[in-house]
Amino acid sequence: MTEPFTIAIDGPAAAGKGTISRAVAAHFNCAHLDTGLLYRAVGAKMLLGQDPADAARGLTAADTQGAGLRSPEVAQAASRVAVLPEVRAALLDFQRSFARRAGGAVLDGRDIGTVICPQAEVKLFVTASAEVRAQRRYAELVAGGSEVSPAQVLADVRERDARDRDRAAAPLKPAPDAVTIDTSDMTIDQAVTRAIGAVERARTG
Numbered sequence: 001m002t003e004p005f006t007i008a009i010d011g012p013a014a015a016g017k018g019t020i021s022r023a024v025a026a027h028f029n030c031a032h033l034d035t036g037l038l039y040r041a042v043g044a045k046m047l048l049g050q051d052p053a054d055a056a057r058g059l060t061a062a063d064t065q066g067a068g069l070r071s072p073e074v075a076q077a078a079s080r081v082a083v084l085p086e087v088r089a090a091l092l093d094f095q096r097s098f099a100r101r102a103g104g105a106v107l108d109g110r111d112i113g114t115v116i117c118p119q120a121e122v123k124l125f126v127t128a129s130a131e132v133r134a135q136r137r138y139a140e141l142v143a144g145g146s147e148v149s150p151a152q153v154l155a156d157v158r159e160r161d162a163r164d165r166d167r168a169a170a171p172l173k174p175a176p177d178a179v180t181i182d183t184s185d186m187t188i189d190q191a192v193t194r195a196i197g198a199v200e201r202a203r204t205g
């Protein structure tokens, strides 16, 4: 891809967006932005006592590379700062210009197809049952050395889903023209193949 071409991938917590987005970006040789990391970085700064809107306005690339950003505490903090319109507004321009870079871009998050890039050439909504998503997140966290219980991870996923869906600012929902991929009964390879197929169809029109 040489022209700007935006692939928007939204969905609830731990649905597989990250893995699918990275695979789609590698397949089409385009850039990838995990927008959740922006909110996680702001959430981490809030946990350190900073005002979330100030943190969002002053965010640097280095802030999104911290080792602790994948923890459950930071995920919850991210979804708390994500309800704030000032935080979302501060992160908007960066995401929009990333989306229109030459060579194409994959952005994954909650509101990419609905608010950040409503004109995206392809919109996917990747989902799975809360139980399946919690199992996957549990396995990831344990592999990363976290001490968590399956029940706690399920409760966290449900709490974050509810906050993301019910907020007034850019709530989590599929864009009207999004292709939904329910990965509950799919392997990651199947989900990636499905996503690449949807992008191919959009490219060839």
Ligand code: CDP
Pocket (backbone or CB within 6 Å): 012, 013, 014, 015, 017, 018, 035, 036, 037, 039, 040, 075, 078, 079, 080, 082, 108, 109, 110, 111, 112, 160, 164
């Ligand atoms: O990896 P996971 O799906 O668990 O979460 P994430 O994508 O890293 O996002 C963390 C939190 O940031 C979400 O629960 C949302 O509250 C928020 N977020 C958002 O509001 N909008 C986005 N575009 C991306 C993330």
